[in-house]
Amino acid sequence: MNAQQVIEWEQKYVLGVYSRPPVVFERGEGVWLYDTEGNRYLDLVAGIAVNALGYGDPEIPRIMAEQAAKLIHVSNLYHTEPHTRLARLLVEHSFADKVFFCNSGAEANEAAIKFARKYARTRHGEGKTVIVAFEGAFHGRTMGALAITPRPHYQAPFRPLMPDVRIATFNDPEAARAAITEDVAAVFVEPIQGEGGIRPATVEFLQAVREAADAVDALLVFDEVQCGLGRTGHLWAHEYYGVTPDIMTIAKPLAGGLPMGATLVTQKVADVLAPGDHATTFGGGAVVSAVAAYVVERLADEDFLAGVRARGAHLMRRLRELNDSHIVDIRGRGLMVGIEFDRDIRPLVQKALDYGLVLVNAGPNVIRMVPPLVISDDEIDEAVKRFSGLLEGEEEEG
Numbered sequence: 001m002n003a004q005q006v007i008e009w010e011q012k013y014v015l016g017v018y019s020r021p022p023v024v025f026e027r028g029e030g031v032w033l034y035d036t037e038g039n040r041y042l043d044l045v046a047g048i049a050v051n052a053l054g055y056g057d058p059e060i061p062r063i064m065a066e067q068a069a070k071l072i073h074v075s076n077l078y079h080t081e082p083h084t085r086l087a088r089l090l091v092e093h094s095f096a097d098k099v100f101f102c103n104s105g106a107e108a109n110e111a112a113i114k115f116a117r118k119y120a121r122t123r124h125g126e127g128k129t130v131i132v133a134f135e136g137a138f139h140g141r142t143m144g145a146l147a148i149t150p151r152p153h154y155q156a157p158f159r160p161l162m163p164d165v166r167i168a169t170f171n172d173p174e175a176a177r178a179a180i181t182e183d184v185a186a187v188f189v190e191p192i193q194g195e196g197g198i199r200p201a202t203v204e205f206l207q208a209v210r211e212a213a214d215a216v217d218a219l220l221v222f223d224e225v226q227c228g229l230g231r232t233g234h235l236w237a238h239e240y241y242g243v244t245p246d247i248m249t250i251a252k253p254l255a256g257g258l259p260m261g262a263t264l265v266t267q268k269v270a271d272v273l274a275p276g277d278h279a280t281t282f283g284g285g286a287v288v289s290a291v292a293a294y295v296v297e298r299l300a301d302e303d304f305l306a307g308v309r310a311r312g313a314h315l316m317r318r319l320r321e322l323n324d325s326h327i328v329d330i331r332g333r334g335l336m337v338g339i340e341f342d343r344d345i346r347p348l349v350q351k352a353l354d355y356g357l358v359l360v361n362a363g364p365n366v367i368r369m370v371p372p373l374v375i376s377d378d379e380i381d382e383a384v385k386r387f388s389g390l391l392e393g394e395e396e397e398g
């Protein structure tokens, strides 16, 4: 099938909830993507912060094939080895005591909402049901996660939403304290807001949220679906803050591009959950778990994380050398970087393909760079060169 036919069939047969540029990607290698026409692109999106190890890591297909030949699925009715190994690995590398596996970031957050409501009901009785979240947050598109993703455009067509949600201003300790009252079961925070424009929480804010949650025995949930698993140069983004949650949700890079999410909890949360409280058919399947164990071991390696921090600093330095009067801020941590412009940059994202660059935005005026974590300094230089060419080209046209 050629590119044109793929695009025609897409328009004819695939539900139109995505708007895609006229490119058909066929294969990848390292940080490079190749389309069906033989063009290559430097990828600063990585499947939206998924492909941490880049494309073509030989261990991933090897582990998949080995596990698939033995066993792909038997359901969560039975014991299997791969997901218990992965759970142990995640517990050993985090604050958590227990892990629940699912298939996406939204599902991990749904589980966290349910766990928090059960915890509050078990420990405090009826009436402690409110979930606090923050402006600019993105927690997913399922009904619970959507209710704590305060964007009119995403929410309006699907109302009524899950009730008992309170939204407060992000990075405002006073607003957080005012919102976190006795009726709150859980507080959801992204330590670095991803879709919201790569906005890191401040230390004071996360500390205030932790203290306010403790004061009313509300659970603090960190959504590290996008910022977790090495993206910031720390295995967990919250390590930078010295603030620990009661629950953490992860997904995106966890299983090397295969669908997997997880909800990590402390013992006090685990204590209120019993068989039948929550479940999913595919969660923690043998193949994804076997791959994820490999990915987590790679991402948790101290040298690997130091490399992410060093290359993140290099990317930041190179971006700060750019001479574009429309750039108003460059921020982020590790290889999670946002470049804010004083104008709508969404047309740039599409235009970038002409410069052999794959980009994504985070909101209308922020370019988000979340490349594979294995990107080299030379590839960063090449990416920034192409990005600079794109900005200059726009300037000339504009």
Ligand SMILES: Cc1ncc(COP(=O)(O)O)c(C=O)c1O
Pocket (backbone or CB within 6 Å): 048, 103, 104, 105, 106, 107, 109, 138, 139, 140, 141, 190, 194, 195, 223, 224, 225, 226, 227, 251, 252
């Ligand atoms: C912080 C955060 N939470 C949750 C989600 C939802 O994850 P998924 O698309 O896997 O459902 C995303 C996806 O972008 C995210 O960035």
